[in-house]
Amino acid sequence: MGSSVYAVEAEGLVKRYVVGGLMRPKRVVEALRGVSFRVSKGIVFSLLGPNGAGKTTTINILATLLEPDGGEARVLGFDVVRERWEVRKRIGVLLSVERGFFWKLTARENLIYFGMVYGLSGKDLRERVDEVLDVVGLNDLGASDKLFEEMSLGMKARLGLARALLRDPEVLLLDEPTLGLDPPSSVYVRKLLRSLAEKGKTVILTTHNMYEAEIVSDKVAMIVGGRIVIEGTPQELKKIVAKKVPVEVKLRGTIYDGGEGVRKDLVKVLGRPVYLKFSRDNDILEVRIVVEPGEEERVVEKVLRVSQSRGLRVVEAKVLEPSLEDVFIVVASSGGKDGGG
Numbered sequence: 001m002g003s004s005v006y007a008v009e010a011e012g013l014v015k016r017y018v019v020g021g022l023m024r025p026k027r028v029v030e031a032l033r034g035v036s037f038r039v040s041k042g043i044v045f046s047l048l049g050p051n052g053a054g055k056t057t058t059i060n061i062l063a064t065l066l067e068p069d070g071g072e073a074r075v076l077g078f079d080v081v082r083e084r085w086e087v088r089k090r091i092g093v094l095l096s097v098e099r100g101f102f103w104k105l106t107a108r109e110n111l112i113y114f115g116m117v118y119g120l121s122g123k124d125l126r127e128r129v130d131e132v133l134d135v136v137g138l139n140d141l142g143a144s145d146k147l148f149e150e151m152s153l154g155m156k157a158r159l160g161l162a163r164a165l166l167r168d169p170e171v172l173l174l175d176e177p178t179l180g181l182d183p184p185s186s187v188y189v190r191k192l193l194r195s196l197a198e199k200g201k202t203v204i205l206t207t208h209n210m211y212e213a214e215i216v217s218d219k220v221a222m223i224v225g226g227r228i229v230i231e232g233t234p235q236e237l238k239k240i241v242a243k244k245v246p247v248e249v250k251l252r253g254t255i256y257d258g259g260e261g262v263r264k265d266l267v268k269v270l271g272r273p274v275y276l277k278f279s280r281d282n283d284i285l286e287v288r289i290v291v292e293p294g295e296e297e298r299v300v301e302k303v304l305r306v307s308q309s310r311g312l313r314v315v316e317a318k319v320l321e322p323s324l325e326d327v328f329i330v331v332a333s334s335g336g337k338d339g340g341g
């Protein structure tokens with residue numbers, strides 16, 4: 001029953017999907033393996049994790065769109081299963097940026113439609129629609145009367161946020177609100193999320209972008225393989241790597257296996273637990289290793305040798321400031337399964 005000090009409480013959420021059947025063997029995917037967290041009111045909270053971690057599943061459960069197989073969750077004190085209608089009145093939801101709008105209607109017309117669905121009408125409706133178009137910056141972009149199908153992804157994301165804000169909800173549940181957006185739109189959306197929290201709204205978002213989580217969130221929970229592996233403010237999380245030195249080496253060459261071979265070689269050569277992260281961009285393979293102070297040169301030399309033996313060229317090697325990315329590398333490779341990256 002309502003009136004909780006927390007905006008959201010999740011306790012031991014479990015969710016399984018059964019996949020296969022028909023021609024394929026049935027298999028159970030454990031999407032959530034006991035996810036618990038609490039979110040205080042009026043903050044930005046990020047669920048941060050790689051693809052397949054369980055972020056969307058968690059948002060769907062909180063949004064009452066999916067029932068958990070175990071555990072429970074409350075939004076503003078209301079149970080997301082038994083009191084789903086109470087929850088629905090109080091949340092604004094953004095799932096996939098492109099889904100659920102009418103392609104042949106303008107941004108404004110779409111919002112008028114959804115406003116009517118939510119029970120608004122007349123002058124109130126028109127004013128509220130104009131207000132949210134302002135808040136998300138669509139009026140400024142001159143995009144409020146553009147057809148949905150003619151809008152850029154950034155504009156569509158803003159429209160999705162506008163719809164989530166229509167009923168002035170206390171809690172916003174946003175699944176990857178900046179996924180695929182151009183940088184100016186991402187920056188705008190992040191600023192908007194901060195300003196909503198400053199006005200007392202609770203913003204819960206998912207992201208796989210470490211940088212985003214670090215700059216936008218009051219609190220971050222890292223989720224890997226259906227489990228929360230660590231939780232705290234970005235500053236608290238960064239303490240874990242405060243005394244460590246992230247080294248980034250960029251390699252160029254022909255890579256067939258996403259870097260798996262180099263990774264294995266490096267682990268062998270460095271001879272003790274090291275944390276690696278690969279991401280592919282053009283022909284460049286980025287190797288990120290979190291080392292102890294004083295080890296930087298020795299480690300870079302070893303990376304150089306391994307790379308040469310695999311016909312790769314080192315195009316850049318640098319020492320970085322510790323970031324949330326390094327927390328993730330350290331935590332994910334020591335605790336959870338699925339290294340991510």
Ligand SMILES: Nc1ncnc2c1ncn2[C@@H]1O[C@H](COP(=O)(O)OP(=O)(O)O)[C@@H](O)[C@H]1O
Nearest residue numbers: 017019029031050051052053054055056057058
């Ligand atoms: N409808 C579904 N049917 C079967 N498996 C699913 C379904 N939705 C998600 N999964 C699986 O559950 C896990 C978690 O998925 P998801 O919550 O979408 O993760 P994320 O949003 O962090 O990428 C993944 O292994 C994914 O493949």
Ligand SMILES: [Mg+2]
Nearest residue numbers: 055056057175
């Ligand atoms: Mg997802």
